[in-house]
Amino acid sequence: MIREIVIYPDKRLKEISKPVENFDEELHTLLDDMYETMIAKNGVGLAAIQVGVPLRVLIINVPVETESEDPREQQPKENTLEVINPVILEAEGKTRYQEGCLSVPGYFEEVERHKAVRIEYQDRYGKKYIIDDDDFLAIALQHEMDHLDGKVFVEKLSLLKRKKFEKEWKKRLKNK
Numbered sequence: 001m002i003r004e005i006v007i008y009p010d011k012r013l014k015e016i017s018k019p020v021e022n023f024d025e026e027l028h029t030l031l032d033d034m035y036e037t038m039i040a041k042n043g044v045g046l047a048a049i050q051v052g053v054p055l056r057v058l059i060i061n062v063p064v065e066t067e068s069e070d071p072r073e074q075q076p077k078e079n080t081l082e083v084i085n086p087v088i089l090e091a092e093g094k095t096r097y098q099e100g101c102l103s104v105p106g107y108f109e110e111v112e113r114h115k116a117v118r119i120e121y122q123d124r125y126g127k128k129y130i131i132d133d134d135d136f137l138a139i140a141l142q143h144e145m146d147h148l149d150g151k152v153f154v155e156k157l158s159l160l161k162r163k164k165f166e167k168e169w170k171k172r173l174k175n176k
């Protein structure tokens with residue numbers, strides 16, 4: 001089921017999400033719905049709070065190269081990285097990348113992140129894993145993990161860019 005996306009500056013995006021304790025059917029439905037919602041909105045990642053659920057859950061699905069224009073072939077469900085209760089164990093270096101967010105649709109801007117991260121997390125059954133990445137996935141993980149702590153990427157902009165963004169965003173919301 002496609003769920004409604006919480007749009008910036010909705011206060012829910014400021015919530016600190018709580019750890020998942022029950023790896024049950026409700027969690028699996030949430031994860032399945034998050035995939036459907038992300039695909040419907042052409043996103044590559046989504047945190048649970050973006051569909052209004054304050055749990056430490058996120059998904060990432062990096063598109064694969066294909067001739068197909070079907071989003072389900074570009075981002076097959078089985079490629080979805082489901083990340084529950086993630087913790088950064090190590091972070092190294094710095095990089096900048098142009099980010100976007102389904103809660104700030106249509107806005108893209110460069111922000112600074114760690115280049116490489118090592119993250120411990122659980123899957124939908126509660127099994128623990130460690131993931132290492134120093135590429136796009138590392139950026140996406142940091143972006144989505146920020147959501148779990150009530151942070152949106154626009155808050156990482158320089159003061160000047162932030163002011164410009166807030167002004168444009170207010171205008172855009174008013175015109176909707």
Ligand code: CO
Pocket residue numbers: 100101102103143144147153
């Ligand atoms: Co986001």
